[in-house]
Amino acid sequence: MHIQANHSLLPYNTFNINVKSQYYIEISKQSDILTLRSDLKMASLPWRIIGDGSNILFTQDIEGVVVRCTYDKLKIVKEDDENVWLSVGAGMKWHDLVTYTVKHDWWGLENLALIPGTVGAAPVQNIGAYGSEARDTITRVQTLNIYDGQRIEYRNADCKFGYRTSIFKQEFVNKLLVHRVTFRLRKLRFGKANLVYEPLKNALSDYSKESLTPQMVYDAVVTIRQNRLPNPERQGNAGSFFKNPIIDPDYFETLLAQYPDIPHHKTLDGNYKIPAAWLIEQTGWKGRSHGHSAVSAKHALVLVNLGGAKGSDIVELYQLVQEDVNHKFGIYLEPEVIVM
Structure with a gap:
């Protein structure tokens, strides 16, 4: 356990915003919480939980205690002829986990390659990309209550997974620290590639679906992401800033009459998901700057x-984008990134 005062959070957010926390603490085990809570000063302060900050926009210094889980052990907890169950520490890098699974020819996480952040953030955010979501493979999430250290385990159905959300992002935000996550993955002969995302399907069109391996899908996903998205190590960002909006059928028909080429995806409940990127492009914001x-x-x-942007600069930019999209389409873009 490491405790540091007046600590820079620059290494722990991919937007590269330089703010400080009153106290910064790395936790790896249950007893760390009990030790900290026995300290009257630490117990009296507000606690905030972060991972690698790949889905956070810091706008000011953080008062109180910033807690980060560093437990990163990985082990096979169960295995049969068709499946393998992996228990993974929340502090492990997500992409490192995905790389490990594809090297063992296990299906399930390959579409989520190159997503920045930690394993602990996967169930909180229900991360997703290219037709896959974390909830598709998560069976259990083991958490620690940051008030008393109590260990609480949640099955998949208990996590209230939704589009980029979960019970850990809603009811239990800054209350439960994700400590371990268990995934069920399919072995090579008993799984298959998820190619519902058209660009990924096209990238692998030279191969029959039966000949594909997790490694091949992983390689294609990495190439697509590198070509389409800016590298946060070179240009600070948190990936997709807004959620793709979902609108009802009546309003979709209204928009379709005005914009016949509007891209869309019909959801299971009959509503329509519209790509936020397309909406932003139509307002002329793609490639435009606002200050830093x-x-x-x-x-x-x-x-x-x-370079040199403050969190408030990013806030001003996203609000301008919101306003223009809302004015043109009557659609409010909800941030996917947590503004703190």
Whole structure:
């Protein structure tokens, strides 16, 4: 356990915003919480939980205690002829986990390659990309209550997974620290590639679906992401800043009459999901800057730090984008990134 005062959070957010926390603490086990809570000063302060900050926009210094889980052990907890169950520490890098699974020819996480952040953030955010979501493979989430250290386990059905959300992002935000996550993955002969995302399907069109391996899908996903999205190590960003809006059928028909080429995806409940990137492009924001921040020229859904931006600069930019999209389409873009 490491405790540091007046600590810079620059290494722990991919927007590269330089704010400080009153106290910064790395936790790896249950007893760390019990030890901290026995300290009257630490117990009296508000606690906030972060991972690698790949879905956070810091706008000011953080008062109180910032807690980060560093437990990163991985082990097979169960295995049969068709499946393998992996228990993974929340502090492990997500992409490292995906790389490990494809090297073992296990299906399930390959479409989620190159997503920045930690394993612990996967169930909180229900991360997703290219037709896959974390909830598709998660069987259990083991958490620690940050008030008393109590260990609480949630089955998949208990997590209230939704579009980029979960019970850990809603009811239990800054209350439960994700400590371990268990995934059920399919072995090579008993799984198959998820190619519902058209660009991924096209990238692998030279191969029969039966000949594909997790590694081949993983390689294609990495190539697509590298070509389409700015690298946060070179240009600060948090990936997709807004959620793709979902609208009802009546309003979709109204928009379709005005914009016959509007891209869309019909959801299971009969509503329509519209790509937020397309909406932003139509307002002319793609590639435009605002002070030290900008809408990426590579992908309109990504807001970037051009260098030296403050969190407030990014906030001003996203609000301007929101206003223009709402004015043109009557659609409110909800941020996917947590503004803190």
